[in-house]
Amino acid sequence: MKFTNAITSLFFLFAATMFSLVAAAPLARLQSRDVYTPPVLYPHAGTVWKVGARHNVTWDNSDPPVNITNPIGQILLRKGDFTLDGPLASGFNLTAGRVEVTVPHVKPGHDYVIVLFGDSGDWSHKFTITH
Numbered sequence: 001m002k003f004t005n006a007i008t009s010l011f012f013l014f015a016a017t018m019f020s021l022v023a024a025a026p027l028a029r030l031q032s033r034d035v036y037t038p039p040v041l042y043p044h045a046g047t048v049w050k051v052g053a054r055h056n057v058t059w060d061n062s063d064p065p066v067n068i069t070n071p072i073g074q075i076l077l078r079k080g081d082f083t084l085d086g087p088l089a090s091g092f093n094l095t096a097g098r099v100e101v102t103v104p105h106v107k108p109g110h111d112y113v114i115v116l117f118g119d120s121g122d123w124s125h126k127f128t129i130t131h
């Protein structure tokens with residue numbers, strides 16, 4: 001009886017160890033390759049863009065993780081609740097901290113937002129586009 005208990009508890013110890021090893025594996029992967037969503041610096045609140053003009057969208061690239069899962073960026077333009085078709089820029093290096101865009105022919109508004117991907121997408125403040 002005592003012997004059986006010892007075997008049983010050894011088995012559970014073994015099973016628990018295996019389980020925690022398996023459970024820890026995905027976590028270790030996440031830590032070694034970080035999702036990088038740097039904050040947008042420009043455009044910001046108070047920025048006014050004219051249709052057709054070229055501007056550098058900039059973001060804070062001062063603190064990138066060592067291993068970035070998503071080094072290639074994409075920039076979308078939103079107005080209110082709508083995202084405009086087609087990215088303003090894509091395929092650029094997120095570590096660069098800036099990318100040049102041309103303001104597309106959209107209607108004037110004060111509720112435009114730049115979304116920078118990365119992974120989850122980082123939103124700029126609302127800014128204005130005029131004609």
Ligand SMILES: *[C@@H]1O[C@H](CO)[C@@H](O)[C@H](O)[C@H]1NC(C)=O
Binds near residue numbers: 032
């Ligand atoms: C970055 O990735 C390399 C190679 O996969 C790895 O050796 C290193 O530990 C990782 N660094 C960090 C801080 O996660």
Ligand SMILES: *[C@@H]1O[C@H](CO)[C@@H](O)[C@H](O)[C@H]1NC(C)=O
Binds near residue numbers: 056100
């Ligand atoms: C964007 O930044 C680059 C590097 O600083 C500069 O050469 C370029 O003229 C800028 N573009 C605009 C539209 O300001």
Ligand SMILES: *[C@@H]1O[C@H](CO)[C@@H](O)[C@H](O)[C@H]1NC(C)=O
Binds near residue numbers: 095
């Ligand atoms: C992005 O730029 C950094 C720094 O210049 C460079 O080390 C890295 O290889 C580049 N990544 C890609 C995917 O071009």
